[in-house]
Amino acid sequence: MTTAFYTPPSSIRGDRVLLPDDEARHASTVLRKQAGDSIVVVDGEGGWHRVQIDHVSRSQVVGTRMETRREVGEMNVSLTVGLGLLKSRNRFETFLEKGVELGAAHLIPLTSDRTEKETLRRERTHNLLVAALKQCGRSRLPTVPSPQPVADVAAETDADLRLICHRPADAAGTLLQALRRAAAPASITVLVGPEGGFTDGEVAAATEEGFVPVSLGPRRLRAETAGITAAATVATWAAGR
Amino acid sequence: MTTAFYTPPSSIRGDRVLLPDDEARHASTVLRKQAGDSIVVVDGEGGWHRVQIDHVSRSQVVGTRMETRREVGEMNVSLTVGLGLLKSRNRFETFLEKGVELGAAHLIPLTSDRTEKETLRRERTHNLLVAALKQCGRSRLPTVPSPQPVADVAAETDADLRLICHRPADAAGTLLQALRRAAAPASITVLVGPEGGFTDGEVAAATEEGFVPVSLGPRRLRAETAGITAAATVATWAAGR
Numbered sequence: 001m002t003t004a005f006y007t008p009p010s011s012i013r014g015d016r017v018l019l020p021d022d023e024a025r026h027a028s029t030v031l032r033k034q035a036g037d038s039i040v041v042v043d044g045e046g047g048w049h050r051v052q053i054d055h056v057s058r059s060q061v062v063g064t065r066m067e068t069r070r071e072v073g074e075m076n077v078s079l080t081v082g083l084g085l086l087k088s089r090n091r092f093e094t095f096l097e098k099g100v101e102l103g104a105a106h107l108i109p110l111t112s113d114r115t116e117k118e119t120l121r122r123e124r125t126h127n128l129l130v131a132a133l134k135q136c137g138r139s140r141l142p143t144v145p146s147p148q149p150v151a152d153v154a155a156e157t158d159a160d161l162r163l164i165c166h167r168p169a170d171a172a173g174t175l176l177q178a179l180r181r182a183a184a185p186a187s188i189t190v191l192v193g194p195e196g197g198f199t200d201g202e203v204a205a206a207t208e209e210g211f212v213p214v215s216l217g218p219r220r221l222r223a224e225t226a227g228i229t230a231a232a233t234v235a236t237w238a239a240g241r
Numbered sequence: 242m243t244t245a246f247y248t249p250p251s252s253i254r255g256d257r258v259l260l261p262d263d264e265a266r267h268a269s270t271v272l273r274k275q276a277g278d279s280i281v282v283v284d285g286e287g288g289w290h291r292v293q294i295d296h297v298s299r300s301q302v303v304g305t306r307m308e309t310r311r312e313v314g315e316m317n318v319s320l321t322v323g324l325g326l327l328k329s330r331n332r333f334e335t336f337l338e339k340g341v342e343l344g345a346a347h348l349i350p351l352t353s354d355r356t357e358k359e360t361l362r363r364e365r366t367h368n369l370l371v372a373a374l375k376q377c378g379r380s381r382l383p384t385v386p387s388p389q390p391v392a393d394v395a396a397e398t399d400a401d402l403r404l405i406c407h408r409p410a411d412a413a414g415t416l417l418q419a420l421r422r423a424a425a426p427a428s429i430t431v432l433v434g435p436e437g438g439f440t441d442g443e444v445a446a447a448t449e450e451g452f453v454p455v456s457l458g459p460r461r462l463r464a465e466t467a468g469i470t471a472a473a474t475v476a477t478w479a480a481g482r
Contacts, residue, residue: 073459175477177481219342219377220377220378221377222342225338229476238458240415240418
């Protein structure tokens with residue numbers, strides 16, 4: 001599995017593939033790619049393309065698509081993880097990076113009673129997602145919408161399996177137990193609180209929308225660790241079911 | 242579950258508990274603890290103590306132990322995770338921090354054919370482990386030995402269940418499947434490669450020592466993501482078995 005290049009679908013016209021400037025510079029200057037070389041290009045929307053390079057200049061790489069596959073590296077279940085925005089931007093970005101690697105389809109920054117931040121740096125986030133996408137062998141870029149109130153996300157989801165992480169004492173077993181009990185869900189949404197967790201009111205409101213409170217174990221995980229653990233649990237479960 | 246203070250067992254004499262300088266300063270200056278207040282002190286060796294403060298000065302806190310419990314917040318299986326040393330110290334430290342939160346008993350930095358680094362900053366590592374310990378509600382500090390060759394760790398382990406993470410094509414199923422197949426192991430060792438993974442020779446040598454190759458799924462995880470995912474999978478499995 002070679003590290004891939006990323007290009008948006010709009011840069012693929014028929015069989016002609018153009019790399020964006022920064023990818024082209026990386027290919028030409030760092031990796032010394034030349035005409036005739038074969039590379040893998042992913043479009044972030046499930047397209048995986050083997051491309052033969054026709055032309056390389058310092059800031060441009062153009063090639064011809066030789067083979068296309070769909071949904072390479074994607075999970076067999078559509079996973080959405082919502083995580084409360086954290087005070088530390090670095091920690092939230094760690095969650096986003098790992099969420100890409102672990103195969104999540106949607107990563108939703110949540111606002112809630114205990115979140116303080118309300119924003120995300122869009123361009124930086126996009127670059128981080130693309131870097132993780134290329135590295136991990138996926139073909140689909142997770143969506144990261146603008147921060148949304150947890151109540152709205154809970155009300156609007158139509159996922160087959162809906163889970164909200166909460167204290168062990170108030171949970172119906174662990175996340176893994178809930179996955180095992182579920183009847184082959186095609187889509188799963190897991191909500192994870194910010195520092196301090198969700199309030200009981202927020203959990204109760206989500207429960208009204210069909211969310212089941214689950215635990216990630218007896219220790220108090222940092223919020224981004226909880227988000228990563230939720231994604232990792234679904235990913236390892238999905239890989240072996 | 243309140244955030245705990247840490248003191249080494251040598252600072253607990255009978256029922257008299259002394260906090261180390263930095264913990265005492267944090268208790269007195271930041272948290273404004275006073276004589277008569279009740280705090281939780283963990284000793285990193287499985288001891289969890291409720292302590293009533295007798296005396297506070299700027300750099301000293303002395304108290305009396307009122308209640309002691311053992312192994313609070315610890316997993317019901319002894320987990321060792323070995324991870325190849327990474328080029329990025331930050332990424333290795335992310336693994337260590339999450340490993341504490343997820344309940345690992347031992348976190349072993351591995352050297353192998355594909356590792357470049359050979360050292361770890363001891364004091365910085367210790368501080369990071371203690372911070373995670375206090376935050377997550379555990380009572381036992383994971384051991385982090387000096388970096389060791391993966392072959393030595395594989396040869397010396399006596400864990401009931403021995404797993405080594407490898408490519409899906411060369412693995413006997415996923416880590417989670419191996420956990421489910423196992424007959425109630427009391428101890429588990431999981432080895433995770435550095436950037437680029439273990440060599441086939443390293444995996445073969447570990448297999449000779451009773452290690453089973455397992456996969457963490459079809460995507461190529463960053464090394465520290467793989468280490469965290471391994472710990473998270475064991476933790477969520479152990480919490481629900």
